[in-house]
Amino acid sequence: MLTLIVPGLIWPYQALLDLTRGLTRDLTHQPALPAFSTLLGRGKLTRLPPCTTHQALAQALGLAAPGSTTPLPAAALRGLALGAINTHAATDVATPDTTAADDWLCLDPVHLRVEQTRLRVDDPQLLALSVAEAEALAVSLAPTFAALGTLQVLTPTAWNLRLHKSTPALTFALAPPLPDHIARAAMPLPAGVAAAPWRHAINEANMLLHTHPINLAREAAGQPPVNTLWPWGSGRLPTVATNAMPPLAAFWGNDVVAQGAACCRNVPAKAAPPRYEKLAINNALMLLDKLELPARSGDTDAWRAELLELETDWFAPLLESLRRGHINHLRLIAPGDAASFALNIRRHHAWQFWRSAAPLTVLAAP
Structure with missing residues (x-):
């Protein structure tokens, strides 16, 4: 399983509607997020309690129990x-x-x-x-x-x-x-x-x-x-895991606190690559946080540009990897102050063409 933590996706409904209206990559006016919309429509979306990026990371690494709001050291x-x-x-x-x-x-x-x-x-x-x-x-x-x-x-x-x-x-x-x-x-x-x-x-x-x-x-x-x-x-450094999780094979992310949390669980930590490449390992965790600061600062132009990059560099190749069986289970966690979401999609879900793509507004905060 590959788990992605992607902060900065959660906005109020009207804001998401405005941000994604007319979001196109070129003059053809085709939808710019076909892969991510497909993942949202064919996966199982679960609403979670609000949490920060580090709290979501701590839960994914087994350093905090699900729903815990205790900050990381x-x-x-x-x-x-x-x-x-x-x-x-x-x-x-x-x-x-x-x-x-x-x-x-x-x-x-x-x-x-x-x-x-x-x-x-x-x-x-x-x-x-x-x-x-x-x-x-x-x-x-x-x-x-x-x-x-x-x-x-x-x-x-x-x-x-x-x-x-x-x-x-x-x-x-x-x-x-x-x-x-x-x-x-x-x-x-x-x-x-x-x-x-x-x-x-x-x-x-x-x-x-x-x-x-x-x-x-x-x-x-x-x-x-x-x-x-x-x-x-x-x-001080955590000494015992509070949540028994399957051992992770690798962590990728540029946040040094996140890298330290991975090291604390003896998980090899590396900087996040600029784009998705086929992984030869199972049960890995990745933090993609380029949307977080634009979302917090309200820089909508930067947020839209980063979202388009995520579609091209991550969501589209991930969908293709699911279809080809390079990964069998993708879990995407979107932490937020008002709500959080978890999206689970398995290989057979990626082929369910009769399930319609979903707009990004399904991730709207209440």
Whole structure:
């Protein structure tokens, strides 16, 4: 079985109707999504509870029970994927102070954009931070968080804080997962005594960033400054699967948290290929997330263009592979904030020509 997780497909009915009206690839005005419409019409579509991309991924990997809304420990998982955490030392009783047994927190540099009466979270990739800029900022900010943990730069836009053993475990969410909040309004940190040290540290960091030479140089060059840090994805590496799933042979996806989650289940993880190619393995999982950011930001032109690419590069060859028996079972999971869907289609379904193709509006959110 090949399982695809494709976020960004779920819109309200009228929005999907407008987005797909007149969606054609060329001047022939033929439908541009014949393969995906065929898959939707001939497969079995099941409505699921709302979930995020990472929650859907955790369930597919067996790291969370079906319907679970518990967020993944993103900091620990991406540290594992990027080689910053050594899992082999986790069982070494001679060295109990191991990184795999530590609590971690994502502390990512972001730019909050002033938008009318709110602050909007920009995609961190738009910062285009260099390694030198990220390291210089982190060196200046490290003392601000020294009482809580050790700051670590994994990539220019992915920073982790390794929490001290003396730092109380986070029993609350400091901020919502950053990938789920891009292009949305920023939320304040939680109130209360437990969050007070974090509010103080973040406020101190914001003041330091405001006058930092790196930011001043970026603004002078017309680049967005880093004006805050986003604390999310706390926890430590999962040690036991919570949901018994058949062992996966492979995972493909470009999200480093997803890659870490796969590694946590001893599943080989690779970057997603640009297009579908016939797989010589069974029971694989793939994350195709190019629709997610356009959907969140409301960039309808980009969303339509990416959907057409998915039709050509993935849905059409997948339908052909089903018909030829290269894969016997395709499962597509479409996570969303208002609803999620699972589409199951087997080889014999692909040949049921008497079943009509279905429009994309069958995936409309309630």
